[in-house]
Amino acid sequence: MALSNNVIAAISFVAMLLSIPIIGAGIWLATEPDNSCVKILQWPVIILGMLILKVAIAGFVGAFWRIPWLLIIYLIGMLILIILLACLTIFIYMVTVRGSGHLAPSRAYLEYRLDDFSALASPEGSKFV
Template identity: 35%
Template sequence: MYRTSNTVIGILNSLTLLAAITIIAGALGMAKSNATCEHFLQKPLLILGLAVLIMSLAGLIGACCNVACALWIYLFVMFLIIAALMGLTVFGIVVTSHGSGVDVAGRVYKEYSLQDYHPWLRNRVRDYNYWITIRSCLLGSKACATVSLWTPLDYLQKNLTPIQSGCCKPPTACVYNAVTPVEQDADCYRWSNDVKELCYDCDSCRAGVLETVRRDWRKLSILNIVAIVVLITIYSIGWCAFQNAKRPELGFPYWRYGRSKSRRGWDDYWWRW
């Protein structure tokens, strides 16, 4: 029975390896597939993915070498990882429930407001030192290279990514040829024609970054939910298999039920080894 349990746990650990690869691939894919330059989601996912990978390898060693202690540790660590992954997923769903684009009359693209996003996300991009790093990355990504060549007609017919909409142009409502001063959004005054400046210091640029993060995090949440379901299934099966196998082989005591009569004549139920 114990060997059968080891075989089951070994097979299940092979599946957890696939779950680990899924989590790691999702984190790395997010970093390579977008120009957000905001990778704070990547680190916790990579840590969790590596933890699942190491845990799976430990489980395989424990199952193949009949190391019962390693299997106990494996199940305990898996429980902690499932709890951490669930916490990260719930947190991601909460912080990404805020924010969305606003349609612009006569335009295909949308514009984004920093105030629409969750305070936790806003505080991150408002930090000066933090934003400088993102800003430098955005400049290096050349996200605005094609937009800078657009004609006024292109702005009427073509779509923009959130980052292009917020960082590569001033807000559509800005007026720069007014005869008399007009009260406008602060981003209108932050805009510069310099290709190294543009609207990279605008709140709209920060909002564009957060919108891209929000979309990516929603996709990752789906991957996380799939990974959680797989891990919970594997954990449940592995725990049951280990529980069934440990009694006869590891010398665990079993309970027997007995009955005797007390002095008063009442039936007294008792337990013994």
Template identity: 45%
Template sequence: MAVYRCSNTVIGYLNLLTLLASIPIIGGGLWLARSSATCESLLQTPLLVLGFVVLLVSLAGFVGACFNVAWALWLFLLVILLLIAALLGITVFGFAVTGGGGGVQVPGRMYREYHLEDYSRWLRRRITEDRYWRAARTCVVGSKACAKIALWTPMDYLQRDLTPIQVTTHDRIKR
């Protein structure tokens, strides 16, 4: 009986911590609602959903552990299992579509070049479709990631370090 009580206490404290951690996640989603930048507004809904899911799951685990509510613990375990499976699926999907796309070092340059041919056919089709690139282009322009590059000399391109988004945007603009 002591092990059961200790286990529930540990689960209760862990869920209390995740319950408290969900508050800044939800706050971050609400803070992004104030922003007018396209990139940040794309993250608002997923961040709010994630925050509320963490809040509800940890609340179910907390109630189940602290007040011995068996159905709440079962719900908690089922949702945790589904979340782990979803994260595993997203991770495998991410590796599958981006595998081999690490970029190549260009001799005499400080940055790597990234080519669409190195990525999966599915990702290449999505990126080359104008409706997807339009959203990405709006996001990049709105973030001012390339604002300093406009003032560079040709020699700067050979000597400075470019981020992957700057290389990709620069190559896309050249075409």
């Protein structure tokens, strides 16, 4: 049992370290020029990073000091975060699936705007309604 607690503590510690760049990315988005994607994403990214940090701290403390109720909170919190990240991935796919990206100057990738997205206007619109 001690080995599994050490593994959970190590994974939680890595999650704590990885949440810091997520929070930093949200703060960086807040300093960028305003467009629709930045306005929508800056606070959710910061909140997601903070939630990952809090859940990882609960998992680390629960595993390190063997507190079962903290480990239960950690497992439920991670399940909720995984579901939220899956929803975010589906949302990003829905916005970019039509391929309506615009060329951005000096960028190797296409720029997408939320104004171009409409579930009703897409050829597959009936699937999303």
